[in-house]
Amino acid sequence: MEAILTDCVQNSLRHFMFKNAIFLCERLCAEFPSEVNLQLLAACYLQNNQAYSAYHILKGTQTAQSRYLFAISCFQMDLLNEAETALCPANEAGGEIPNGAAGHYLLGLIYRYTDRKKSAIHHFRLALSINPLLWAAYEELCVLGAAKEATVVFSEAAALCIQNQYLHHGLPSPNLHMSSEDYNLVSSRNFGSEDVSPRKLKHTQGNNLRGIPGNHHGAVVLSGAASQPQNGGPSNMSFYNTPSPMASQLSGVAPPPLCRNMQPNGSNLNTVNTDGSPRSIVNSTIQAPRRKFVDEGKLRKISGRLFSDSGPRRSTRLTGDTGANTNANTAAVAGNGTNNSSKYLGSSKLSSVAPRTVTVRKGQSWVNENIEEGIRNEAFDDSCANVASTTSSSFSSDNVRSLDHDGATVLVGGVVVSGAKAVSGASEVLCLLRTLGEGYRLSCLYRCQDALDAYLRLPHRHYNTSWVLSQVGKAHFELVDYLEADLAFSLARQVSPYSLEGMDIYSTVLYHLKEDMKLSYLTQELISTDRLAPQSWCAMGNCYSLQKDHETALKIFHRAVRLNSRFAYAHTLSGHEYVALEDFENGIKSYQNALRIDSRHYNAWYGLGMIFFRQERFEFSEHHFGMALQINPCSSVIMSYLGTTLHALKKSEDAIKIMDRAILADRKNPLPMYQKANILMSLEKFDDALEVLEELKEYAPRESSVYALMGKIYKRRNMHEKAMLHFGIALDLKPSATDVATIKAAIEKLHVPDELEDNLSTE
Template sequence: MEAMLIDCVQSSLRQLMYHNAIFMCERLCAEFPSETNLQLLAGCYLHNNQAYSAYHILKGTQLAQSRYLFAISCFQMDLLNEAETALYLANDPNAEVPNGAAGHYLLGLIYRYTDRRKRAVHHFKQALSIDPLLWAAYEELCILGAAEEATSVFGEVAALCIQKQHRSHEVANQNSQASSEDDNLVSGINFGSEDVSSRDVRHINAKIMRDIPRNYPGAVMSGGAASQPLNGRAANISFYSTPSPMAAQLSGVAPPPVCKNVQPNGPNPNAVNVDGSPRSTVNSTIQAPRRKFVDEGKLRKISGRLFSDSGPRRSTRLAGEAAVSTNSSTTTVTGNGTSHSSKYLGRSKMSSVTFHSVTVRKGQSWENESFEEGIRHEVHDDSRSNVTTSSSLPSGDLRSIEQEVATMPAGEVVMSSSRVVTGASEVLALLRTLGEAYRLSCLYRCQDALDAYLKLPNKQYNTGWVLSQVGKAYFELIDYLETDHAFSLARLASPYSLEGMDIYSTVLYHLKEDMKLSYLAQELISTDRLAPQSWCATGNCYSLQKDHETALKNFQRAVQLNSRFAYAHTLCGHEYVALEDFENGIKSYHSALRIDARHYNTWYGLGMIYLRQEKFKFSEHHFRMAFQINSHSSVIMSYLGTAFLALKRNEEALEMMEKAILADKKNPLPVYQKANILVSMEKFDEALKVLEELKEYAPHESSVYALMGQIYKRSNMYDKAMLHFGLALDLKPPTTDVATIKAAIEKLHVPDELEDTM
């Protein structure tokens, strides 16, 4: 009877019939109470988004697999201290972390979200040393800025580690099968025995847990499944009713293209350039002529100076503070990863805790079926002492692995060479390219990342994930037209994927593409109403319409759905600042930093708040922190230089502006600020020369003419001053600038030293 019930539960899980699996597993536990059967029941609950049920079932259990499942349920309920205690037994600190690589990965996540970076890095590296194919661990290392070069992580040591694991799995499989056959000869298969039941439950739990969510700690499945309350605190989601999407809304039909020049059938995966690169595949779909443009009104005064704004719009929308022009030279869509939006922006995703294989029962023997890598192996079961298992492999233990491979029987060595070695080398080669590109993206070496992504074969490059990383890289380079292009292709390749869509919505915000942004928000909501990216896009849509209160509610909804989504906290901060609620804005930014300390957009947002409050020391500190994380951003350099200027550190300010101009020659903000610094240093001729060049590039910016008027006034050239003040007014500047310019005209013949007394 026990065997029949177990088979029924397994079958229901394989067919995604979780309710039936839970019902039958409850019958199993009632009839045959054991901790291993409770593990199976807890796994069923976790699969059905009921982490709280698994938590109560497994609380107080001691087996390693039970502790691991209990830790996962705690993690999803945001009970991180209990999760850590379950993985590290308080009464046995020397006990091994359960489930090897998966256990270390889970510990790494716990330490990351409790702000213990060094320990998080240690456990992510341990996970990779045990399982070199655990990409999620390398991804986390990249996000933390602690990843080694991909060539060293996915190199020869990793290949030998995979061979050793395969050898151990084969031996364990043979021993297991022989044991089952012996039991058959004596008394048939005893499904009630503790050993077999433990192994059975272990493997089915491995299958159940292979898809722990990447986005939301309170939901095991993605794609519209209802989320569960986090220990009762978020049970009420007040702003919106969010039922699961209708089946018709989740059809596989791709939406119409969002770019008018995109081919409706998507990129041709077979299209190659002369050099065999995927460059032509990306560029062939959109042939819109390149154009230079300067977004009107983007250049504003800062803290009482011209080129200021009503407040920082988006920390990831740094270029929204400056006029962004697009290079007319031919560019291609190629690579990135993080962040971020910094790292992005969305680098704070919650990664999955996965098993890489699952054993299912077939006939009277146990066979291993890999559901992910296609490699047949058995998961380590530390509740069975008689089964040979793979153990932790130090990354430098190359000699011992080579010796073990050398002692293999000749037939097995040939088998490994023909199947495992070949497959492993191909997979690792792919991970080396992807890993290095992603690592470079997280370090904000975006052009290098784009070049690395171009090394991928076409069929890998033209996938939704890669094209989204390409879009993120262009976003960091403030090339919004190419970003739009890349994300449009990503949508065509994977219309069901939400990867990077929060960033894409920010790009459309900057481009003022209100129709495309509205369309994107509706598509994302219909695809998955429970994804934070969907509500970030909706919030950006309202923010573009200057409805900041509604935008804030949408961003808060994203935070409720995933409290570890750093970009949603940052967007809340931006909206609070737009509403001039600086206190809550600072709180939102701090929440984002607790999730991801490398989220440079948040440091930038805090710097902007303190700059507006004229707390220049604080402003400099936060801009400098952002600069240390992303030292390639022209916009961050510009604002750091602005803080130096406010602190009367003119030489440092001028040096920083020169760096900003070299970093991005298309960004006019540092050029304008350089002129401002030269004026403060009374180098009027040099300032006028800089402004004349800027006027050619941005002929419709009133702030440029206003500053020139100020210079001519201070040089006692009143006719030219009046002319330029008039030109500035003709260009219809913002209301605050109008008042400043009119005041300057009224005091045109008043000496500067007497202006303050009037």
């Protein structure tokens, strides 16, 4: 009877019938009370997102597996101290953490969220050393800025570690050091993924957390006598995240075929570089036309009252050459030209019309092969193949045979495969993780162009996935290249319209492009997909913020915070809205909350710097801008504001040096050039200042503040006619009402000596 009930519970979990599993498991525990059965019942409750029930069932239990499940329950309920005690109780100092790599990963999360960074890094590294395929641990190390190069982490030594797992266990164990008892439960639902609906976490105090170890979107599977009735082994089944149908219903029509490269007229382009690597999906799809000039009005807030009327947004880059080209870019993506059929992505919406050929790499070239012939698509480059062959050759036939007496086979997820083939496959996986890991590590270090280059080394089928395309979009966003970011995120949406990865950043991209219609449509789709996801509410908040309705935007960002209190970006966006409302006290609190969650969230450091600058607390401003620049050393925007702060602190020479760095970092950003001219004027280096402004005019020929500053310089040089000319041009360019008043006041005092004007202003 026990075996029958256990099997029924397992079957219910495999088919996502969680209530049925709970009911049957309660009968199992009543008839056969044991801690193993209590573990199964707790796992059923965790599957049904009832962490509080699992918490009460397992409270006081002592076995390793029970403590691990109890720690997960505590983590979901934000009881981090109890979770830590369960994983490493005081009376077992020096004892092993339950569940090996998974336990170390969970403990690392606990240390991270209790602001013990060094301990968190230590346990994430331990988790990776035990299980080299635990990507989530490497991801956390990247976020903390402590990840080693991916070539070191996912190296041949890692392949040997996985090989030993096959040799010692006969299956891909997640932990070399786990005892047989430690295999008795694998929790399958990914409670921590940021794409999981917060609706599923409604009983966990609103926290949508990162990956919890051992959760892999499947069913809870117990091993041992009680868990393997009749079939003699654990069941293994693939499970899927069912996408919401709402996204496709909202779109009205099927998305266009996704191609790596196309031209507006539909002509085909090669999709690989001369070395056989795929080109950038963004750069090689449609290169958006670049305008040298900044649109009218985009620089008006960099006049003498630069910071007086605008709070810091997600990126305070003063660009204007983006919005006009967005529609053309989008139209090019949605064009109906003829595309290279071999580059179509195999999304569910396109499967019915997908060609029967695929593009595969042969040596250094890409060729088409027929799917029906069953030919394997070798998309990894030659280096991956070499690693795989090297590792396989070291795996001798005698060793392979030792796995199974009848033919060098092992059990992998219930499927009998060749041991050598399994190890070779592990090497290929590690090769893929090396490329993905290096790209993600570089992104977290804000070496965004290097990250983009790393992602280009991926095979087509992996590059054209939602996660990678979202990472590409984020990299372009950090490079302040909003058109390219828009294109990458748009393609990510077409690949996986149900995925929320990066959609909060995408909404900010559309905010900067002032694409209110696209932003509104994105918000509706996200809300329809998951109305309780913080990303959806961040997009809605950006919608209202774009319409200057900051109070409503603030309420919406608070909603995102309530849904997931550890979503740092929602705290930062709240801070931006507080600053827009000039509520600096609450703005500081919001930014500090973001930093408590993620100390490397440079946007929050930057926001604090802006608040202190507006309060004329320049020493504090310098510190916070410096912290932001330390995290993101390539940002010309941060450099510009740090230079402005240094100038306010009478450190003008240092300010000019950092402005030069900002100009070199991004030639398209006009702000550092304008600020450099301001500093030179204050140092009475008028000729140098005019030279900088003349160059700036090429980028912003219709920006009134540039001409107004030139007018001030000519006035200081007593060149009244030229000063009047430039003041007149500034007025003709229709500046804001405040700027108009400032320029008219300067015209009225045109013949007043500077010394007398200063005395009058002082009085």
